[in-house]
Structures are given as C-alpha cells and as structure tokens.
Amino acid sequence: MSIISTDIEQAVRLLTDAQLVAIPTETVYGLAGNIYSEKAIHRIFSTKKRPFFNPLIVHIPTVKALEKIVTHIPEKAKLLAAAFWPGSLTLVLKKNSTVPDIITAGKDTVAVRIPNHPVTLALLAKLPFPLAAPSANPFGSISPTKAAHVEAYFKNDIQMILDGGSCANGIESTIIGFENETPILYRLGALTLEDIEAVVGKITIKNKEEESPEAPGMLARHYAPKTSTFLVHDVAAEIKKHAGKKIGVLVFKTTLNTPDIVEIILSKNGSMQEAASNLYTAMHALDAQQLDVIIAEKFPEFGLGKSMNDRLQRATFK
Numbered sequence: 001m002s003i004i005s006t007d008i009e010q011a012v013r014l015l016t017d018a019q020l021v022a023i024p025t026e027t028v029y030g031l032a033g034n035i036y037s038e039k040a041i042h043r044i045f046s047t048k049k050r051p052f053f054n055p056l057i058v059h060i061p062t063v064k065a066l067e068k069i070v071t072h073i074p075e076k077a078k079l080l081a082a083a084f085w086p087g088s089l090t091l092v093l094k095k096n097s098t099v100p101d102i103i104t105a106g107k108d109t110v111a112v113r114i115p116n117h118p119v120t121l122a123l124l125a126k127l128p129f130p131l132a133a134p135s136a137n138p139f140g141s142i143s144p145t146k147a148a149h150v151e152a153y154f155k156n157d158i159q160m161i162l163d164g165g166s167c168a169n170g171i172e173s174t175i176i177g178f179e180n181e182t183p184i185l186y187r188l189g190a191l192t193l194e195d196i197e198a199v200v201g202k203i204t205i206k207n208k209e210e211e212s213p214e215a216p217g218m219l220a221r222h223y224a225p226k227t228s229t230f231l232v233h234d235v236a237a238e239i240k241k242h243a244g245k246k247i248g249v250l251v252f253k254t255t256l257n258t259p260d261i262v263e264i265i266l267s268k269n270g271s272m273q274e275a276a277s278n279l280y281t282a283m284h285a286l287d288a289q290q291l292d293v294i295i296a297e298k299f300p301e302f303g304l305g306k307s308m309n310d311r312l313q314r315a316t317f318k
C-alpha cells in the first residue's frame with residue numbers, strides 16, 4: 001500500500017506520536033518531526049543519514065509562533081518577515097533556550113520559516129508544536145519536489161507522505177542570517193537576492209562552507225544525482241567530449257535537436273520560475289535512466305538563475 005495520503009488528521013496523529021511525516025511545502029518536500037521530541041529529531045537524522053553538525057529548519061504557522069522560538073528579532077528581519085512570510089525565506093535568529101540543541105547543532109541561533117503551502121499551514125495550525133523539517137532526501141542527494149520522489153527514497157523508513165502535489169517553487173528556501181543586525185545571505189534559493197535587496201538594501205553572500213562557519217551544511221557537493229554531472233555554458237561542445245557515452249542533457253529553453261540524446265527542456269518560454277519548478281524533477285528523471293553523464297546548461301547569473309546555478313554547481317562537485 002502506498003504511504004502517500006492527503007489525510008491531515010493521520011499526519012497529526014503520527015507527528016504527535018513522535019513519528020516522521022513527509023510534508024509538502026512550496027519549495028521542496030520536508031521530512032518533518034516535533035521539534036520538542038528527542039525521539040522524532042533523532043529519527044530525522046538517522047533516516048536521512050544526516051550528520052549532527054547540520055542544523056534543521058523549524059517550520060511555524062504564524063509570526064506569533066516566533067516568540068516561543070527566538071529571543072531577538074533584528075529590525076531588518078522584521079521587514080523581511082513582513083514582506084515574504086509565508087514564503088521561501090528562512091531567517092536565522094538568536095534561539096530561545098527551549099529549542100533543543102540537537103535542532104541547532106549546538107549553535108545559539110535557530111533557522112525558522114513559515115512555509116507557503118495550504119496543506120502544511122493547515123497541519124501546523126492543528127499541532128501544538130512546530131515542525132523541524134529538512135528536505136526529504138538522503139543526505140547529499142537531490143531534494144524531492146513530488147510525493148513520489150519521497151516515496152522512492154523512504155518508502156521503507158516512514159509511515160506517511162502528506163501529498164500536496166508538485167512544489168510550486170521547486171528549489172529550497174533562501175537563508176538569511178544576521179551579524180551585528182546586518183543581514184547575510186547563507187543560501188541562495190527560491191526567493192531571489194534581488195527581491196530581498198529591494199527590501200533591506202545590498203547584502204553580503206556567504207554561502208560557501210569555508211567562508212561561513214555560521215552556516216554549517218553549505219557543502220560543496222550536495223543536491224547531487226548518482227550520475228556524473230557537468231554544468232557548462234556550451235552544451236553542444238561538452239557533448240563532443242563525451243562521444244560514445246549515453247548522455248542526458250538539461251537545457252533551459254532551446255532544444256539542441258540531437259537524436260540519441262535524452263533531452264529535457266526546463267522552460268520552452270524561457271521562464272526561470274518555470275525552470276526552477278521543473279529542475280529537480282528533471283534531475284530525478286535523468287538520474288533514473290542509467291545514463292553515463294548528465295550535461296546541464298548554465299542559467300543567466302541573476303534572479304532564480306543564480307540560485308539554480310548554485311544547486312547545479314554543487315551537483316557537479318566531485
């Protein structure tokens with residue numbers, strides 16, 4: 001029997017019983033558990049095979065719920081929350097002592113967001129506790145944007161995937177932390193840098209592990225298919241380097257017209273939003289085809305293109 005279901009009451013029962021439930025969000029599916037249950041949180045780390053140094057994001061239903069999670073909200077964090085919540089923005093703020101250390105990897109800050117998905121907002125509203133939810137994939141692999149992706153990863157490990165359809169944004173939330181009240185971008189994501197800067201002005205990016213001990217988990221290799229992957233400007237030229245191999249290509253908007261090559265076009269209209277919503281589904285699909293290599297086309301380096309290039313870059317790192 002499939003573990004995919006739309007039964008919110010069943011999700012409430014399982015989560016209340018320290019079990020995990022995969023939940024839909026507008027970014028990617030999350031593997032959720034009660035933040036106050038040590039048993040549930042340990043299950044998240046063991047199911048994902050995630051190292052304990054990598055902290056989790058706490059999901060709350062309302063800005064009011066933030067009071068129990070954090071002790072201080074910088075002015076610019078207030079502006080960002082007002083502009084983008086519910087939505088694909090995660091804020092890293094000083095944590096309240098009641099938030100368990102295992103959630104934050106021992107740090108004195110906690111990552112928190114209000115997701116913008118009606119099913120998960122309805123679920124959160126019924127629960128007396130927030131949900132910790134990392135993306136619902138084994139550590140390092142491609143994040144899931146459909147219930148079926150989660151099922152393929154974890155059907156033997158969890159009891160329920162709450163179905164909310166395909167994730168509209170398709171790429172993880174953008175993470176913003178604060179150093180002396182100044183916003184710093186730790187992870188590019190579904191909310192563009194340009195949109196954020198329109199609210200709080202120019203911000204610094206620190207999204208590489210070496211430059212950002214403040215944001216553990218920003219690993220050079222991540223979001224990676226099992227198939228060897230390349231990210232290039234000129235896909236046709238790269239194809240020539242892999243003569244004789246079974247090749248899959250991921251292009252932004254224009255077909256290469258190459259027979260014998262599996263090709264996925266991410267947005268025929270050239271919409272970055274549409275491309276982002278299709279990106280991980282396309283990577284899952286190509287990775288399932290026993291190819292020798294996947295060649296992905298670089299996006300223009302602005303807006304969501306910048307975020308997608310970040311993910312593809314990490315997918316290619318060996």
Ligand code: TXA
Nearest residue numbers: 027029030055109110111134135172173214215216217
């Ligand atoms: O869109 C998303 O953010 C999805 C959905 C499910 O909400 N979640 C997600 O979680 O992408 P995850 O665990 O795959 O990525 C969380 C990242 C960590 O790798 C870490 O870099 C950062 O959030 N993070 C969490 N807590 C932090 C903290 N206290 N300080 C700095 N970075 C933190």
Ligand code: MG
Nearest residue numbers: 134135136143
């Ligand atoms: Mg993840």
